[in-house]
Structures are given as structure tokens and as C-alpha cells.
Amino acid sequence: MAAPEGLFALEGRPTAQLIADQLREQIVQGMFRPGEQINESVLASQLSTSRGPVREALQRLCQEGILVSRRNRGVFVLELAMEDIREIYAVREAVESTAADALLDAGQEQVKDTCQALKAIISDMAKQVAVSDWQAIARLDMQFHTSFVAGAGNTRLIRIYKTLAAESRMCILNLAVAYPRIDVLVQEHQNLLDLLEAGHREELHKAITRHMETAVEDLTGTAEEVIP
Amino acid sequence: MAAPEGLFALEGRPTAQLIADQLREQIVQGMFRPGEQINESVLASQLSTSRGPVREALQRLCQEGILVSRRNRGVFVLELAMEDIREIYAVREAVESTAADALLDAGQEQVKDTCQALKAIISDMAKQVAVSDWQAIARLDMQFHTSFVAGAGNTRLIRIYKTLAAESRMCILNLAVAYPRIDVLVQEHQNLLDLLEAGHREELHKAITRHMETAVEDLTGTAEEVIP
DNA sequence: ACATCGCCTATTGTTGACAATCTACAGCCC
DNA sequence: GGGCTGTAGATTGTCAACAATAGGCGATGT
Numbered sequence: 001m002a003a004p005e006g007l008f009a010l011e012g013r014p015t016a017q018l019i020a021d022q023l024r025e026q027i028v029q030g031m032f033r034p035g036e037q038i039n040e041s042v043l044a045s046q047l048s049t050s051r052g053p054v055r056e057a058l059q060r061l062c063q064e065g066i067l068v069s070r071r072n073r074g075v076f077v078l079e080l081a082m083e084d085i086r087e088i089y090a091v092r093e094a095v096e097s098t099a100a101d102a103l104l105d106a107g108q109e110q111v112k113d114t115c116q117a118l119k120a121i122i123s124d125m126a127k128q129v130a131v132s133d134w135q136a137i138a139r140l141d142m143q144f145h146t147s148f149v150a151g152a153g154n155t156r157l158i159r160i161y162k163t164l165a166a167e168s169r170m171c172i173l174n175l176a177v178a179y180p181r182i183d184v185l186v187q188e189h190q191n192l193l194d195l196l197e198a199g200h201r202e203e204l205h206k207a208i209t210r211h212m213e214t215a216v217e218d219l220t221g222t223a224e225e226v227i228p
Numbered sequence: 229m230a231a232p233e234g235l236f237a238l239e240g241r242p243t244a245q246l247i248a249d250q251l252r253e254q255i256v257q258g259m260f261r262p263g264e265q266i267n268e269s270v271l272a273s274q275l276s277t278s279r280g281p282v283r284e285a286l287q288r289l290c291q292e293g294i295l296v297s298r299r300n301r302g303v304f305v306l307e308l309a310m311e312d313i314r315e316i317y318a319v320r321e322a323v324e325s326t327a328a329d330a331l332l333d334a335g336q337e338q339v340k341d342t343c344q345a346l347k348a349i350i351s352d353m354a355k356q357v358a359v360s361d362w363q364a365i366a367r368l369d370m371q372f373h374t375s376f377v378a379g380a381g382n383t384r385l386i387r388i389y390k391t392l393a394a395e396s397r398m399c400i401l402n403l404a405v406a407y408p409r410i411d412v413l414v415q416e417h418q419n420l421l422d423l424l425e426a427g428h429r430e431e432l433h434k435a436i437t438r439h440m441e442t443a444v445e446d447l448t449g450t451a452e453e454v455i456p
Numbered sequence: 457a458c459a460t461c462g463c464c465t466a467t468t469g470t471t472g473a474c475a476a477t478c479t480a481c482a483g484c485c486c
Numbered sequence: 487g488g489g490c491t492g493t494a495g496a497t498t499g500t501c502a503a504c505a506a507t508a509g510g511c512g513a514t515g516t
Contacts, residue, residue, distance in 0.1 A: 015499080016287075040468070050501045055468090059244075059284060063291050065387070072468055072507045087382045090330065094385075098322035154315050156293070157322075160388055243469080268498070278471045283498090300477045300498055 019057035028169035034079040064163045085219050088167050093212040102152035114151030115197045126186050247285035256397035262307040292391045316395050321440040330380035342379030346421045354414050366400050
């Protein structure tokens with residue numbers, strides 16, 4: 001009756017979820033331009049499936065917010081405005097702050113496990129920074145924050161953050177601003193990790209806030225500092 | 229070219245959205261028991277439509293989290309555990325706190341408009357309390373908080389909160405604990421409104437936290453006080 | 457020349473039928 | 487009698503055809 005070793009329970013709901021995940025990955029990687037239309041039929045034939053599951057996947061991404069649907073016109077890739085960036089990062093700050101509190105309240109064990117996962121991600125990130133693989137860096141950046149939130153164990157918080165992470169990747173890639181301060185990127189995440197590990201609650205909150213603020217400034221270009 | 233008065237733009241996406249809204253309302257009103265299965269076919273015939281739109285609506289509610297889908301088994305009404313209640317209210321606190329900050333930062337005008345809407349809701353709530361219409365009270369309770377969050381104008385925050393509000397109504401009604409402290413219910417919301425109007429940021433945050441904490445205690449019955 | 461009206465096409469929205477899958481129950485073997 | 491296996495029923499998952507709608511484009515009238 002124990003869990004059979006070496007065997008995986010075959011995925012609960014394959015097709016639509018599979019298509020949605022695949023499509024989301026493509027979108028956040030910028031393989032679809034913002035505002036570009038996504039055709040159900042052609043996608044269905046590309047995936048050798050029917051319009052049904054494709055439609056289901058598209059609707060799912062619409063509800064996540066990375067696609068927008070216009071009645072009888074089709075679905076289009078979300079176009080991000082400055083306001084959207086501010087919204088996304090404001091919510092991210094709220095979610096991560098909440099996750100931080102929950103994590104610190106959950107006990108040392110949970111913090112330790114989370115830190116271990118985060119360390120591995122930072123390590124990978126450093127490698128990708130060395131070879132300047134922006135796609136991978138963006139993915140790991142979001143993976144870091146997603147793992148951070150996941151550490152709190154609040155399923156609703158995790159679900160919410162998944163969407164935010166996808167939108168953030170769209171911000172980063174679509175606006176083509178990329179990471180202007182790549183040299184401090186790993187350092188900033190390491191700082192978050194250190195504060196979490198040390199259990200400095202207030203400092204961690206401040207660091208999260210700063211992290212988000214600087215990200216918004218980088219993305220919107222509204223930083224007050226003047227270019228030399 | 230101005231907005232035509234007295235005319236409403238016919239809703240962008242009717243059927244599926246319509247079904248979803250209708251169904252969500254029925255669910256949060258407890259017309260479907262937790263764990264109860266929802267059959268696509270019978271629902272389709274009840275609504276005189278096909279399974280397609282119904283399926284779409286159900287999937288939407290699954291993603292919102294008030295239904296759960298088991299592969300090849302069907303969709304079932306979410307069963308809420310104690311842990312879910314804690315999760316929901318933890319996220320609600322985070323969202324409302326964020327909304328409060330955003331609202332106070334947005335300026336006096338926006339705060340005023342929001343307060344006006346909240347006043348009207350409190351007024352309605354007092355009326356329903358007088359006649360002990362629990363359904364209406366729960367609806368207005370959530371409407372208050374939803375309007376509060378909506379006041380901040382962050383579309384993502386609003387979208388997130390919609391789901392939380394629905395889940396909260398399920399908590400309240402399904403657990404049949406209702407409102408044990410109905411006498412102070414209006415007063416508590418009035419207090420939130422007053423603090424918002426006065427712009428007392430810190431006090432407002434504390435009040436929101438208390439509001440959520442007491443709600444969790446009422447719902448989980450883990451209040452330390454012993455029954456006389 | 458410009459605005460308006462009507463068709464036309466491309467795409468989604470909807471429908472009913474078909475196939476795959478899961479649970480439950482009954483029969484059978486041990 | 488207990489446990490396993492095979493079948494039956496029901497329900498979802500998938501599919502291809504049909505209908506409806508929105509926007510584009512050209513004709514037409516002023």
C-alpha cells in the first residue's frame with residue numbers, strides 16, 4: 001500500500017493544462033509579440049489536436065491575465081502598460097511580504113528547506129549570468145521568487161503568484177529593458193536569502209520592498225537619477 | 229460621440245461568463261453542498277444550452293478555486309478545511325492592507341469616492357441585520373470589502389479579491405457558523421470606514437488585521453474563550 | 457471627394473455525436 | 487467467505503461540422 005517506488009502517477013489533467021503550460025512558456029519567452037493574435041484553429045493543427053482543448057487552454061490563460069479575449073475577435077497577447085507594471089509589482093510586494101511572514105512564523109524547519117531550494121536557484125542564476133543567458137536568468141529570477149512564496153505553503157498565495165511571475169517575465173522581456181543592473185542581481189537575491197535565513201523579519205520586508213521598487217524603476221525608466 | 233445615455237454596451241462575452249456568475253452565486257449561497265458533484269449534462273439542459281459553454285464556465289470556476297476537478301470524474305464543490313480558512317483570511321489581510329495603502333496614497337478624491345460607496349453598503353447592511361437576513365448580510369459583507377479593494381484601482385488586486393470574497397462566503401455559509409457577533413458587525417465595518425476616511429494608516433492596518441483574526445477565530449472555533 | 461450602406465471573409469461561439477476513462481457491482485476462483 | 491476479475495453504467499474528454507458575429511472593403515449616392 002506504500003507509495004510504489006519508481007512509478008509516477010500519470011498526470012491528473014493532461015491536454016488542456018499541458019497546452020496552457022506550453023503556451024504560457026512560449027508567451028513569457030516572447031515568442032508571441034504583445035498584441036499578437038492567437039488563432040485557435042492553427043494552434044490546434046500545430047498541436048495535432050482539436051479546437052476544444054486549445055480553446056480551453058486559451059480561456060485559462062485569459063483568466064490568468066496574460067491573454068485578453070475580445071468577443072468574436074479572438075484572443076491576443078496582453079499588452080503591458082506602465083500602469084500594469086506598477087500594479088504587478090505592488091501585488092508581488094504584498095504577496096512576498098505575506099509569504100515572508102508566514103514562512104518565518106512556520107518554524108525553523110520550513111525556513112531551512114526553503115533556503116536550501118533558494119540557494120540552488122541562486123547558484124544556477126550565477127552560472128547563467130556568467131554566460132549572459134537572459135532567458136534563463138529571467139526564468140530563474142522568477143523561479144527564485146516563486147520558490148520563496150511556495151515556502152510559505154499557502155496554496156492560494158502560490159496560485160496567485162504563478163500568474164504574477166508570468167506577467168513579470170512578460171514585463172522584463174517584452175519591454176526589452178532586460179536587466180540593467182545584472183551585476184547586482186545575484187547579490188540582491190542572495191541578500192534576500194540571507195535575511196530570510198537569519199530571520200530578520202523587518203529587514204527582509206524592507207529588502208523585498210526595495211527589490212520591487214528598483215525593479216519598477218528599471219522597467220518604467222522613471223528612476224530619478226539622471227544618466228551621466 | 230459621447231457615451232450614449234441610457235444604453236449599455238451589451239456584455240462582451242455572454243454565455244460562459246453568464247453561466248459562471250450565476251453558478252458562483254448559487255454555490256456561495258450554499259445551494260450546492262460542499263463535495264457535491266456538478267454534472268455538465270444536466271446543467272446544460274437546465275440552462276437550455278450545450279455542454280460547451282457549461283464546461284467553459286465550470287472550468288473557469290475551477291481555476292477560481294471554488295470548484296475542484298478530478299480527471300474523468302467531474303467537478304465538485306470545494307470542501308473547505310480549517311487550513312483553507314486560515315489561508316483565505318491570511319491572503320485577504322494581505323490584499324486589503326495593500327489596497328488600503330494604495331488607496332491612501334492615491335489621494336483624497338479617490339478615498340472620498342470609496343468611502344461614499346462603503347457608507348451605502350453599511351447602510352444596507354444595517355437594514356439586513358435588523359431583519360436577520362443572513363444571506364444578504366454575507367453578500368453585503370463581501371461587497372463592502374470588495375468595494376474597499378476596488379477603491380484602490382488595482383485591477384489585479386481586484387481580480388484576486390473576487391475569488392477570495394467568493395471563498396469567504398463559502399466559509400461563512402457552509403460552515404454554518406454564520407456570524408456569532410452580529411451586533412458588532414456593522415460597528416466593525418463602520419470602524420474600518422472611519423479609519424479610512426480619517427486617513428489613519430497604521431490604525432487602519434491594525435483594524436484590518438484584527439478584523440481578519442476575529443473572523444478566523446469565529447469560523448474555526450479556535451477562540452481561546454471557553455463556552456460558559 | 458466623402459460618407460454611408462451593404463456584402464464578404466475570417467474567426468470565434470455553439471452544438472451534437474463519438475471515444476476514453478473511471479467507479480461500482482456482480483460473478484468467479486481460491 | 488474473502489479477494490480478485492471482468493463487465494456495465496455513467497460521466498467526462500475530444501472531435502468535426504454548423505451558426506453567428508465583428509471588422510474590412512468596395513460600391514454607391516450625394
